[in-house]
Amino acid sequence: MNNSEKLMSAIAGVLNLSVDQISDNSDQDSLPGWDSLAMVNLIMELETLFNISFDILEIAEFKSVHIIKLFLENKGVIF
């Protein structure tokens, strides 16, 4: 599984959706179940999976797959 698949799979897992429902264009508005609780779970899941720690102010911006990818790349994750 490459990092992109890892990310999509993680988001799908947290939101209880199937992987094909997640795309690079998905965001908080387009995916059902992406509420504040899911947000917390998602941040923790990504930090565990990619072994990184996001900055405290960054996490407020995690509203779309695209942005999450940018922040992950910032932490050294290669897509």
Place this chain on the structure above:
Amino acid sequence: MVFDMLPPMQWPSAMRHTIQKELESNTLGAVRKCLALIADLDGAMRGRPFKLGILRTFTVETMLDHLRLALSCIPCQPEMIFGELENIEQELFNQDSMFLASEPDMILILWRMEDLYPLLAWEADTMSVEQRRNAYEIMNSRIENIILSYRGVAPLFLSTFSVPELWKGRLHDFHRPFGVNEIVRRINLDLHEFASSGKISIFDFSHWISLNGSSAVFDLKMDLFARQPIAARSIYSFSAEIARLVTAIIKPQAKVLAIDLDHTLWGGVLGEDGISRLKIGNDYPGNIYRRIQQFVLSLKHRGVLLVLLSKNNLDDVEQAFDTLRDMPLKLEDFSIIKVNWKEKSQNLIEAARELNVGIDSFVFVDDQPFEREQMFFALPEVQVLSVGKDPLSIYTALLKCPSFDTVRISQEDITRAQDYQLQLFRKKLETSCSPDDFLKSLGLEAIIRPVDESSLQRAHQMLAKTNQFNLTTRRHSEAKLRKMIDMPGSILLTLSLSDRFGDQGIVGLCIVLKDQDTDSAELDSFLLSCRAIGRGAEDALWSSLLKKVSLMGFRQLKAAYYASPKNSQVSNLLDRWGMKRVHENSHGVEYTLELPTKIDLPDWININEIS
């Protein structure tokens, strides 16, 4: 000690391996995968339903699936009910609260000083000594108030406190009166004192933190972002610690430890090395085995019976125990000694029969993989402890085994092994003379009295553990028992039995409740400890019960026998006592009896009724 919370051995081994592997990743995805696997299991393997109610001052929703998984592995079918954030007293004491209406089986309160008394948690430096002392007293009163006001039926667990981040390790806080560190220690001490009184129990949050260190288990970022203080990597461990508490409540404690001798309780093989070359003593490596023996002995003092299963010559073993006088364990500490060359599983079956306990209440420890495999193959209900090749692994496996966990230890627990010894003397006497002479020679004395504060714990324990001589197998909590005592028209009686060999303590319990709608008396529970069967004790208890029920003015007593896998021996007890069958189906039989009436009492028991 980090306890081993493993999935039940009854589950398919492939599933157990998958679960253990998945949990290594510490991800939510893995937890949900495991939950999906468990959902497909046969209902019978998933245990009974259990509602855990959590009142809290921080976010626990993120832990929901982890909690579900940890509890499912007990096994049980868990349902989690969370109270509104910050609302502790409101949820606990408001009769209309949805939390209480959901009738949780257990209530756990998770709280932090940061949430209960933020001024103290953040601004202690701006407060004077008197103000800090006052803050401590306010917190203490609040907790005391909760405990005194709690009238619920479910057991209540209060979590201990941890020192807020700001004050951990602060030198100046250590060195002043009523510093925050001191206050947390005082509050936790108060909680332990309250727990000793029996009204509440403790979830030692502070202890769990110390297992991994606060820097590892807390996540300041998520605490600030979402008031979710537990780090992702520790959420499952936290859930497992809570599951350990639930286990102690719903799973009966293992009753027997069946243990091997060579390379387990001493280093070496008796038959090959001889007594002088066995390793057991105060110096290495004998001290490892000494530790194991000390732990095994402590189990006996907690009410676990010991069975020795060793492939050896009995004479050699007796001589060894006689010669090696410095060992913590003596041969007399074992309730059953099976030293022979038969298969250990065969010996275990015999031991179970002699002790009158189920095979599923045994834990088996042996250094030999062959013996462990053979036991697991022959008797899958026995819990076989997984150990490695060296004795240290045996010691740690015993320490980490949650099967011996119990929330409280009763007087009957402490004397259980000794009681069993006396049972043997009784049995010997029984076989040496006629049944009537035997019973008369025992000099049986029964004391029947109402359940009160001093006998409440034992009554609860009997309800939790008695399987065979139990008409209805109802497992009431301590709090429920307290409620029953206060109900109008209720009768709760204990029977204590003693004979010339000794006092067996409380061995019988019965509960009659008044049906508020029909004004009739209904038998809720009637049980006898298996060591008191066959002596007429049940007749004595029934007779006293009938007297009391009649005296209270009831004209009719209703009762029932509900069949369980273990209580067939009492299936016609109520018929024997002249009750009339009114309804029968596959679950059991319902009976009724016109009052007043009485039964014939055996003449060999002296009965003392205390009101």
